[in-house]
Amino acid sequence: MAHSVNPFSAQFGHSFERKLLTALGYCAIIVFLYMMPHRESEAMQVHEAIVQALRAGTTWGRQAFIGSFARPVLPSLALLCCTILSEVIGTNAAILMVSLSQGLALIFLCRALVKVRSWYLAPLPVALVLAIPTLRQAMMRLDPNWLTALPVAAAAYFLVQWSRKHRLRDVMLVSLNLGLLAFCGVVPAIAGAIAVIVFYVQHRCWLKSQNQSADGAGTIILSTFLYCAFLWLLWNWLVMDNPFFPFHELAEFPKSVTQARVYAQFQARAEAIAACLFVLCPLVIVRNKSHFGGSAMTLVPLFVIPVLAVPVCFAGNIPLTGLVPMICATLLAAFVILLDADFAKPVVYTAAYLAGAVCCVAIWIAPALTRRDSPRELRNGAPDPKEITEFIDQFWPDSRTMLYGVELPALFPDPTEQRFVARVDYQEQDLLTQAHDEQMHLLVPPPTSGFYPKKGHPLADIHANGRPWLLLEKTWPNGWQLYRLVQPPKNESRLDFLRQLNP
Amino acid sequence: MPDKICDLTSHISDDPLAPRGFPQATQTLCTWQRVFLVALLVGLVAWTVFDHHNALLTINIVLSLFYLATTLYRMLIIDAALRHRVELNYTPEQLQRPPDGKQWPRYMVILPMYHEKDVLPQLIEGLSQLDYPKDRLEIRLLIEEDDAETMDAAREMNLQPPFKIVPIPKSYPRTKPKACNVGIENGEADLLVIYDAEDHPEPDQLKKAAWAFHDVPDNVACIQAKLGYYNPRQNLLTRFFTAEYATWFGLCLPGLDRLQAPIPLGGTSNHFRLNILRKVKGWDEYNVTEDCDLGLRLFSMGYRTRILESTTWEQACPYVPFWIKQRSRWVKGYVQTYCIHTRDFFRFHERMGFLNSLQFHLLIGGTFLSQLINPLYWVMTFLWLVWRPEGLDQYFPVPIFAMGSFCLFVGNFVFIYTTALACIRRGVGYLAKLSFLMPFYWMMMSVAAWKGTLQLLWAPHHWEKTKHFANQQPPQN
Known part of the structure; x- marks a missing residue:
């Protein structure tokens, strides 16, 4: 040609x-x-x-x-x-x-x-x-x-x-x-x-x-x-x-x-x-x-x-x-x-x-x-970061809140990690280890929020069944949950001697 | 011996660094370079002892910047080569007649030989196939006087014109460039080409070069033909070597030509205008990569080099010990050449101009320096990938980490990928897959680089002669 x-x-x-x-x-x-x-x-x-x-x-x-x-x-x-x-x-x-x-x-x-x-x-x-x-x-x-x-x-x-x-x-x-x-x-x-x-x-x-x-x-x-x-x-x-x-x-x-x-x-x-x-x-x-x-x-x-x-x-x-x-x-x-x-x-x-x-x-x-049945919004009913920190500060002013995933932490940006700490992957053992060192909270969105798959994901399981070491402190009407990790920091629990006896 | 037309062997100056009137490798370093290097070394050691963190961090920053610059420069060269073909090329129809329409220019071919008895028959056969009028051609076999076996073998062959045996008197230094200088001190010719003993140039190469010299401006003093290997399938080493040559002659040199940058000549198949070569006083007989030095000297004197689309087939060294010897000489020569050309530091840069100087540093300095420091970074990368040692990251602040990552993940791939491209371009596409194993070849290059650099300290003029093997089947033209 x-x-x-x-x-x-x-x-x-x-x-x-x-x-x-x-x-x-x-x-x-x-x-x-x-x-x-x-x-x-x-x-x-x-x-x-x-x-x-x-x-x-x-x-x-x-x-x-x-x-x-x-x-x-x-x-x-x-x-x-x-x-x-x-x-x-x-x-x-x-x-x-x-x-x-x-x-x-x-x-x-x-x-x-x-x-x-x-x-x-x-x-x-x-x-x-x-x-x-x-x-x-x-x-x-x-x-x-x-x-x-x-x-x-x-x-x-x-x-x-x-x-x-x-x-x-x-x-x-x-x-x-x-x-x-x-x-x-x-x-x-x-x-x-x-x-x-x-x-x-x-x-x-x-x-x-x-x-x-x-x-x-x-x-x-x-x-x-x-x-x-x-x-x-x-x-x-x-x-x-x-x-x-x-x-x-x-x-x-x-x-x-x-x-x-x-x-x-x-x-x-x-x-x-x-x-x-x-x-x-x-x-x-x-x-x-x-x-x-x-x-x-x-x-x-x-x-x-x-x-x-x-x-x-x-x-x-x-x-x-x-x-x-x-x-x-x-x-x-x-x-x-x-x-x-x-x-x-x-x-x-x-x-x-x-x-x-x-x-x-x-x-x-x-x-x-690209027509949507309902427009997707990232915030999707998520609580305000200020509301969370103010709530936590009432009793646990030094506590940091743990967030998992990619989208959820993006809602609570905290580059200095003073109030919110984030990880992409949920590693339960790491979370427990960290909870030994400091007071932590955990924010769990509802399974319908789209932040994680509805089935099979650990956060879906926590949302439904909790964990023995998690204390539910607050629930929002749309299903968001705020847990406190009840593993006391090292040397701060009156029951520490029991740990030493039975590690 | 016939009368000399020019003198390319006598010393004309008392300056030990420039006995023939231009900077030579009689000594690698001049006084200020020695002082500077010692001071730098002592300073760095002292700094590291007293403040190792900042010292190592600074060294790392400088090396990372250097790596980045050489990587980007190499990418620029290769892109320039891939964008447009700049090699001078001629069709068989054009080569039917002389460029001026009357007669072909007189051509002199020189072949420095030393203990090459075994390859002599192949050489004569290959050169006999050169398609050039015999009455306009002279082929000089430059044989050392004390190399009785080669001399006898040549005489036994009863060679007829255009072949001519030129005995090289025993004198020091006993190097190939000295033989070449002796070989061109007399004789009439317009153009000259140098071949190695195992070379098989394409038959029409001289005609192509003659046409090329006719077409290019007068300041083009040299035309470099491409080199290729005729034994790539012999073993893994020859495959690697062929892939490397494909990159150098298929992409790098054409890229440099396109950028109008200084071109370090390849060891053979350099075609010259003989009068210019004599004017610039030939090769530096003390330099172990006299070709690289000559290419840069020509450039700094305002002459240019172009690349010719014609291949001379050589023999790839098939054994690692011999390969290491050959490569160590090349690196040693690059270091020598770099030091010699930067002796008169400011005048050199003034003469070359900013961009050309930069290209000189990145190409000549960058080549040997990167081969020397590569092992250090490979070890660090390996440690980082496998053991992730504590504390290593303190020497890699974010911008340096980003640069390092770019060189590691992008730069290395670019080098590998361009080797594959070059293999396809040079017609050895079946070697493209092998380019992914090139890092192993780079490791060998680093070993040779260290050997060459260390040898520079105790035997700067020792010539690690390339061993040629006679049992290889040369290509059928």
């Missing part, structure tokens, strides 16, 4: 003026996104707490940074970098992080469009985001998982480059970006893993078609994802003492999800899911007809898996980590690639038709797909 010559490139070459103009355009996109009104999100609240704790050097900070599928590493890391940067340049870290992620993703898509078509179509992805209310609304949500859109968009850009030139560098960068999805949550990780395999198959097919050796192709394409996954397991081993710690949380999830609930969620979103499949048709057709067939096929798992995961996440009341950004980025990427589809003549009409189809889906799908 002959590619159109980019007149802008032809006229200005790689002149300084051109680069300056392009850089200014990119900055304008990011500044514009930064200035847009944003809505808070529970995800940002949690990630901010993680970053705050990480900077304070607390154990929970390290644990929450690494050991959760729902609150993945990469958004926390990006937020940490933006927080440090914001202290220097005086911006809002959360907004900066989200607008940088969205902006860079859009820039990659704009650049992809320049490569596919021409420079004058470059602003089209930005225009689409502004024109389609669904996308606009989604982008106004201050969700750190927008970072997931960045590797997706970057992968799409390098896929376009790969389709055009088949350079080794593009193969590497596609693999790298898909590999980074391993740090973006469980669904993006699964989608990334499948996309990497699809890409490997596509690249291998291309090499075979050119009578080139495919030796080593598997190594460079698959190793990035495998290495990212390995790193994540290694970090879990180092921080959580268990490389598979987050999988335990994942394993508990099916216990609280019934097949009927999943089915109901799928049924409620049947039209949206069908609409998504509508995008797949042209992508699959392009596979055989277009220069960008391999790229289109690689995008398919990045699109299908998040769409199918949405109802499952709703059924399990688990966060849609990165799913909406991923769907938005993949939709726009599909739009870019389909714009160059050439399987019918005239090319322009075909492209316009396909791109229009994607836009229609984009308008329709997101609200239907």
Whole structure:
């Protein structure tokens, strides 16, 4: 297929003026996104707490940074970098992080469009985001998982480059970006893993078609994802003492999800899911007809898996980590690639038709797909931290309150750990040991709060049955419980001599 | 002996550090460098004794920053190489005619040899296949006068032009660069290339180089062809070595070329404009990596080096003891070269400019220094991963920990990954998987680096000659 010559490139070459103009355009996109009104999100609240704790050097900070599928590493890391940067340049870290992620993703898509078509179509992805209310609304949500859109968009850009030139560098960068999805949550990780395999198959097919050796192709394409996954397991081993710690949380999830609930969620979103499949048709057709067939096929798992995961996440009341950004980025990427589809003549009409189809889906799908029965809020009836401390201070002014999980401690941020101490994993023996050294309280949310799986989790058991060494001191009307650990600190109990007699 | 056109062997200066008029490795360190090193060492030891926490913390911070800088620089080089192919390349059709349309430039090929009787037949056979007009070519076998076995073997072969035996008189230092200097003191040629005794250059390499010199600006004094190994499948060591060469010649040198950075020349297949080579007084006969030194000297004198897309096939050293010897000489030479070029510290940096100086430090200094300090950090990483000793974290405040983590988790993977990429790019993709075992090879490199550095103290000019083995089947061109 002959590619159109980019007149802008032809006229200005790689002149300084051109680069300056392009850089200014990119900055304008990011500044514009930064200035847009944003809505808070529970995800940002949690990630901010993680970053705050990480900077304070607390154990929970390290644990929450690494050991959760729902609150993945990469958004926390990006937020940490933006927080440090914001202290220097005086911006809002959360907004900066989200607008940088969205902006860079859009820039990659704009650049992809320049490569596919021409420079004058470059602003089209930005225009689409502004024109389609669904996308606009989604982008106004201050969700750190927008970072997931960045590797997706970057992968799409390098896929376009790969389709055009088949350079080794593009193969590497596609693999790298898909590999980074391993740090973006469980669904993006699964989608990334499948996309990497699809890409490997596509690249291998291309090499075979050119009578080139495919030796080593598997190594460079698959190793990035495998290495990212390995790193994540290694970090879990180092921080959580268990490389598979987050999988335990994942394993508990099916216990609280019934097949009927999943089915109901799928049924409620049947039209949206069908609409998504509508995008797949042209992508699959392009596979055989277009220069960008391999790229289109690689995008398919990045699109299908998040769409199918949405109802499952709703059924399990688990966060849609990165799913909406991923769907938005993949939709726009599909739009870019389909714009160059050439399987019918005239090319322009075909492209316009396909791109229009994607836009229609984009308008329709997101609200239907992400519609909630009841909006989820992180606080979800949790007692006020001040109320808890004031209550405890009446009798136990030195007591600290223990919190477990990732989301619950994010509600009670205390980087100095003076009043609230947090751990991601519930270790009963550690808690008892600590209770020997100091007076402790334990805050337990109700199983319906969504802070832990309803069945099988130790906190669910404590909430239902308590423990011999826990004294229930307060219960809130919505089911929250505050226990006091009745293990007296060492040398403070009048019965200490009994311990020495019978250790 | 024919009359000398230039004198590349006589001492013209009383300066013991520059007997031939440019800084040489007669002594590794000049006075101020010795004083500085001793003072630094004593100062650090004293500081560690009196305040070990701050001393070790500072050392760690400096080394971590150095690690980070070299890692980022290596990533920059490799990205530059992957973005665009900068190697000079020519099609067979172009090579049908001389670059100026009239006649090919006169070419001189020099082959320093010492106890290479066994590989001589292969060498002659390989060089006979060079596709270059014989009347414009002269191949000089530089054989030491006292190397009777090689001399006899060469004479028995009754070599005809373009081959010519050039006896090298016995004189000190007895090094390869000295032989090369003697070998080019006379003779008329436009271009010159140096090969090793076991080399098998691609037949059209001279023509490609001639075209390349025609196309590049006059200040390009040297064109470096790529080196590759013809025995990668022999054993694990040769596989590692091949993967390493693929990275160096397939990614690093093209990357340096693209960045217009100083290029340390590879040991053989350096094509020169002979007049410039004579003008810069040839190789430093005291330096054990005279190629690296010459590349940097050319750069600092305003000349440039480019990379040619043509391969010379060599023999990868298949045995660890010989490999260690060869590698230790390379590291020793890098240290020598680094010290020599920084003798006149301020003038050197003024001449090179800030960015080029920085690249020199990161590339030449960074290469040997990282190999020397790697074992220390491997041990610390191992301790941290396995035993998690108390107190180690006090030397890793958060920013240093972040830098260290980046180098450990990202930097090492980048080095491994780029080795895999380089293997594919150089057509040995079946070695890509092996790149994940490269850390074991790096350990051997560190052993050799320490050997070379320590040897610098007691035998700075000792030449650990690379052993060539005759039983290997060279590639069929």
